[in-house]
């Protein structure tokens with residue numbers, strides 16, 4: 001037995017193609033699982049759940065007890081960073097996240113110095129999850145990318161076009177850059193601490209990499225992600241990092257070339273043929289089944305899963321959805337998908 005266990009998913013992030021693609025499912029812990037809904041009733045707020053290591057570790061492990069997935073992803077949220085910086089963040093049932101919006105005047109009141117202490121329970125969750133995983137499983141940590149987190153901090157909630165944050169970036173360039181600087185530095189410290197607590201790889205969730213012209217994409221997406229990769233690697237030289245720039249479309253090649261990530265997550269709207277052509281040969285891709293195909297299930301789901309696997313047969317590929325699993329997803333469909341990916 002070798003001293004270091006083989007983790008197929010981690011190896012794939014690092015560029016080693018596997019015979020069958022390893023699989024995890026974006027947002028795999030959560031409301032489509034009855035055991036999650038049950039546990040959720042035991043704590044008041046969603047953030048409280050994120051900061052209770054015993055329960056957060058249990059929720060992280062729930063999907064792995066049901067399905068032979070290759071990775072666990074830390075149960076937390078991208079909005080723990082604004083919460084840790086002292087911004088008011090709450091999750092209202094049925095409404096999604098609600099934040100007290102930052103303004104050009106209040107950005108200076110954010111408290112980066114206290115952020116890591118506030119996030120200490122997250123690191124305890126990772127240590128517990130690590131202890132509960134067999135050595136072949138990869139443990140994925142994560143944070144939201146600065147632009148995506150900033151869209152919530154500035155807009156105060158999710159929005160279809162991120163107009164508040166896009167306008168803020170243009171009308172208050174200095175305040176915007178100061179906010180991005182805070183998020184870049186806090187994210188670097190946060191991710192380095194996640195690795196120290198047992199994460200094997202981290203994913204940068206850039207869920208709102210869409211609706212940006214190419215100059216804004218460089219400023220708001222590429223540069224902050226590149227600085228995070230550089231900052232983490234300055235302390236952990238070989239840190240494995242997956243970038244997920246949802247909606248990057250024609251900017252995908254520039255994202256891959258400039259950020260330094262090891263692997264790129266593809267959203268489901270990215271044509272397979274386009275990805276195969278524009279992501280350099282040999283570069284690891286992750287994705288990209290439409291989550292609604294998993295809700296509908298049946299032959300269309302299986303055919304599309306096989307099509308995705310075939311499209312990336314000549315490079316390292318991690319099977320995943322092209323965005324998060326939705327609460328309506330039948331468990332039996334997830335079982336079937338994992339079986340198709342693992343056994344053909």
Ligand code: CP3
Nearest residue numbers: 027028029030046073074075076077078096097205207324
């Ligand atoms: O298995 C996992 O991936 C669970 C950990 C996780 C959560 N959120 C738990 C969660 C992760 C990785 C996230 C990331 C996240 N959070 C993103 C990026 C991924 C994406 O989907 O684009 C974003 C944009 C958020 C912000 C957020 N958090 C929203 C918009 C919402 C409400 C709508 C929704 O998707 O559920 C949340 C709440 C949230 N985060 C829940 C969970 C399980 C539901 C809260 C509840 O149980 O009441």
